[in-house]
Amino acid sequence: MTLNTATQHDNLLNSLLPQLGQLIPAQFIITEVEQLHAYECDAFTTMRQLPLLTVLPETIEQVQHVMRCCNHLNIPVVARGAGTGLTAGSMPVENGVLLGMSKFNQIHDIDLNNRTALIDPGVRNQSVSDAVAPHNLYFAPDPSSQLACSVGGNVAENAGGVHCLKYGLTVHNILELELVTIEGELITLGSAALDAAGYDLTAIMTGSEGLLGIIVKIRVKLLPIPASTRVMLAAFATIEDAGHAIAAVIGAGIIPAGLEMIDQTGIRAIEELMHAGYPVDAAAVIICELDGSAAEVEDELNNVISIFTGLNATDIQIANSAEESKRIWAARKAAFPALARLAPDNYIMDGTIPRRALAQVWKQINQLADQYQLQVVNVFHAGDGNMHPSILFDSSDDDQHQRAFELGTRILELCIEVGGTISGEHGIGLEKINQMCLQFSPIELQQFHALKQAFDAKQLLNPGKQIPTLARCAEFNAMHVHHGEMPFPHLERF
């Protein structure tokens, strides 16, 4: 911090603290640098920034008060759920307030007749399903981070998980949101009914990454737990066969509850850590979960087996008990720690592509990996084309670090080229803000900014995240010329 910004920092603190203090107990406001370090980043740990202060309100009135104070003093506000985001979305901004929502952790009402629950945004994803399990109900969105992440964060990121092919993303599983605006106003969006009057503002809030307002209450939809669930694992000798197998299952009219794919390095890393019996010689394995009535699931299971066999599956394991299913899934969900053992750092990408391009993109990623002399591992949601190539590298080596990020950008470009997108579930945050310039034209970005303006005229909510400024894009596009060629010559530039 230079002297100038240090003074600015102190001045801001001196004007903000007394105002906040009018309604917020001192112990809810953190200003000690040592304690602030706990909030300097989310799970994308390569980017860090200390906030001016962290405030941990416990009532909606207190959130409203924080917003009014910050709005009055033009101080930016960044909301934080559990901080498991992977795109620096809840990383603080310099001289801004970090609004931690962790004290909002109550489940207020479980409405069995309407199959909904009214919850605080800080409630952990898994806690919702745990709380309603005795009633044979569950909350469908299941990001791998569900033990830790908050439902507020799920809404802000429109999080998904292995079950979203069949049961949708967060946006499909929430009915109503209470929102505090930057002016401190409390607004209800959606309703306890299946639709509400006016524009569908719950849709626009979902995935808005804390840029449009603070979510302070959520009414989630609950689903009955399926009567029967079967899990199987199939091994393939080539990536092409595995890719075709995915398309064939969907093409046959079967929508599995989960359809995941793991490449050879991934299989080996997972097997070494979890000893789940994964076939380590396979080029790829597919995990397929089917659910429904017992009769229906048996039917589909037989269909899937014959599809996989017809497409040269080398090994098919069918879990015959809940424990065996659990073992297969537990191993898949441990992919992240398993990969962490392979290299000091792991840069997880998150792009979605049309399923038909799976094999092709996978091959091209491997070629790119060779070109950049880095290892890339693929463990991902194949059913909905959501790829998570993990780039292994060592951040203490500047050159590797640089190559890892360039490779990441090339992979995202590849996703756009085949008609996909640069984020399927992790969001944009700060991590992928430059790549937004590749996916969207300047007029589209301007439309995003205009929409943001409707919610937050002074640009105080999570500024600098998710939607790049046109100036930023101009700079990025200028830097981003490969071999003298523009990456997308047919797209409009300025």
Place this chain on the structure above:
Amino acid sequence: MQAVAEQVFPGALTQDQARDQAQSLANQVEQAFVNQQPLVICGGGSKRFYGRPLEGETLSLSDYQGIVSYEPSELVITARAGTPLQVIETVLAEQGQMLGFEPPHYADNATLGGTIACGLSGPRRPYSGAARDFVLGVTMINGKGEILRFGGQVMKNVAGYDVSRLMSGAQGTLGVLLEISLKVIPMPAHEETRVLSCSQQQMQTLLCDLGRQPLPISATLFHNDQLYIRLSGATAGVHSAAQIIGGERLSTDQFWLQAKEQQHPFFHPAQPCWRLSLPPAAAAVPDALARHQLIEWGGAQRWLYSEADPCQIIQWAEANGGHATAVDRSEPGHTLFHPLSNALLPLTQRIKQSFDPAGILNPGRLYTEL
């Protein structure tokens, strides 16, 4: 299954024709923006009754037709807004697929654009989702005449704000839809409808109970003390569920089509009808407000005829966690939409302004203020 792209049918444009036409539509909007001239966006006209009075020059999308891409194994169809809904449903059915929200047509000339703009969903809505839930991406013209693309053709996409879903139900007040990508679902292998005699109270209790069980229910309708429950899915699953539910088996297959298209005898096309959208287990509408009712969506959508003061109906719906719309199919311009709250209205106006700064797209169709 074979990949199907660029479906050809009478009226479908080639890519070049489509590009020219999209540009010419955008030019018309830009001209209207410059002249501050209101436009009435027009698809097939099948839902012109659904909205408030409109005045302005017609911007017709009805020639902007064509299925741009459809690959059954991707579960995604992309089509131009003027494409007749019928064409889309036929093409999907040939591949054993369907639109999961079972949109009402109301007439043969319904277009895809009008369907998504109105955001109406049919009997399957509570069980597989609303129109907006199936929207993956759109190409649209905003109120300045700019052609913009949001979302895409993939299942999961969280890059930027979810503008495409916002367009569903906005009734053209935020943009002219040019092209829409929708998620589609496999058609169920088997369907069966069970009919039970019961009171409204019994229906509520039964549906609450069934709703907590994993049964393949895909529609319900309650009228004149008869409860109709449709089951869809694999044959074995439907049979076992039918046994749990009991009742009689319904023999006609026209029933749900009639319900969806409001051709059920309950509906009088010449009389204004109220639609109440409520939490499914909300209280029964009091007799003082309506004696005659038809209840769908597991209790969440209730149609009624009423002589009561509209304010009373609106207040009752709101007090019970929902909202009310009065629809008059006999005459365009008579729909009464539930008023927006004092907190919501200014925000909604600012959103409208961000897409349509001159207020030229279907002004007043939803609310006088939009």
